[in-house]
Amino acid sequence: GAVVSQHPSWVICKSGTSVKIECRxxxxxxxxxxxxxxxxxxxxxxMATSNEGSKATYEQGxxxxxxxxNHASLTLSTLxxxxxxxxxSSFYICSASLSEGEQFFGPGTRLTVL
Amino acid sequence: RKEVEQDPGxxxxxxxxxxxxxxxxxxxxxxxxxxYRQDCRKEPKxxxxxxSSGNEDGRFTAQLNRASQYISLLIRxxxxxxxxxxxxxxxxxxxxxxxxxxxxxLVTP
Numbered sequence: 001g002a003v004v005s006q007h008p009s010w011v012i013c014k015s016g017t018s019v020k021i022e023c024r025x026x027x028x029x030x031x032x033x034x035x036x037x038x039x040x041x042x043x044x045x046x047m048a049t050s051n052e053g054s055k056a057t058y059e060q061g062x063x064x065x066x067x068x069x070n071h072a073s074l075t076l077s078t079l080x081x082x083x084x085x086x087x088x089s090s091f092y093i094c095s096a097s098l099s100e101g102e103q104f105f106g107p108g109t110r111l112t113v114l
Numbered sequence: 115r116k117e118v119e120q121d122p123g124x125x126x127x128x129x130x131x132x133x134x135x136x137x138x139x140x141x142x143x144x145x146x147x148x149x150y151r152q153d154c155r156k157e158p159k160x161x162x163x164x165x166s167s168g169n170e171d172g173r174f175t176a177q178l179n180r181a182s183q184y185i186s187l188l189i190r191x192x193x194x195x196x197x198x199x200x201x202x203x204x205x206x207x208x209x210x211x212x213x214x215x216x217x218x219x220l221v222t223p
Contacts, residue, residue, distance in 0.1 A: 034210045034211075041122075042215060044201070105209070110155070
């Protein structure tokens with residue numbers, strides 16, 4: 001299957017700082033990228049859907065000013081958690097897909113906010 | 115109510131056992147269905163798609179009942195390496211994957 005990378009794989013930061021997470025499709029051009037969040041023992045919850053060159057579509061309850069998504073190219077999407085707080089600590093996973101095809105997941109980024 | 119519901123388990127079974135997981139989905143517009151496997155602190159990985167006609171992949175058999183909006187996964191001859199969380203997924207055309215909370219499986223020696 002196709003390869004999706006995420007960077008960093010884990011990050012620890014102080015409360016109030018901003019954290020940027022990158023998601024890259026390494027061997028294909030993704031028309032759509034998705035950002036999920038998973039709290040311990042919970043399901044993956046979709047945060048937003050991102051299409052290259054257009055504004056991301058956020059799910060209900062996800063603050064677009066707090067979770068900034070930029071999808072500048074067909075192989076790169078970034079999620080910036082602005083002014084992170086301890087309750088933002090979670091496992092953030094991106095996925096990329098071609099049209100209606102299979103979604104390929106990145107390895108995830110574990111964020112811990114102190 | 116969540117769109118995709120699963121029994122969280124955990125299911126503790128001995129090696130060699132057969133185990134079945136069930137899942138229901140509430141949105142009748144869902145068109146595609148999958149089982150994913152997620153290991154601790156890892157991303158989910160596609161295990162298999164699910165079709166109304168039923169499909170089998172080695173020791174794994176998946177089944178979809180559209181009338182009752184019910185999906186199942188059967189694992190035969192369980193291996194220690196099958197220990198993981200199994201995520202039931204429903205998808206509507208044009209939408210992202212909709213994950214259940216997952217069912218935890220622990221296969222013991």
